[in-house]
Amino acid sequence: MNKTELIEAIANETGIAKKDIDATLKSFINVVSDTLQKKDKVQLIGFGTFETTERAARTGRNPASGEPLKIAASTLVKFKAGAALKEKVNTKPAKAAKKAKKK
DSSP, rough: HHHHHHHHHHHHHOOOOOHHHHHHHHHHHHHHHHHHHHTOOOOEEEEEEEEEEEEOOOOOOOOTOOOOOEEEEEEEEEEEEEEHHHHHHHHHHHHHHHHHHHO
């Protein structure tokens, strides 16, 4: 699912205009990005947690030539799924469960 499909799905489920959903989604992305930039975490109970972690500088190898190269230190964004999201992902969708019962 891409951003346009996400906006349409939310609009269909809520009855809110697509332009309002788009503005809300953009705002959500900006707030989460700004919070992570400050090295804070964003915790959405039941959904998951966005947080940053530091990766130290290291030496790698160019796969084509085998020459060593320096890889700079960087900040990574991690997402840890919450319990409710894990449970939802590991449960069969209702339609598939109904079809399975008919067989």
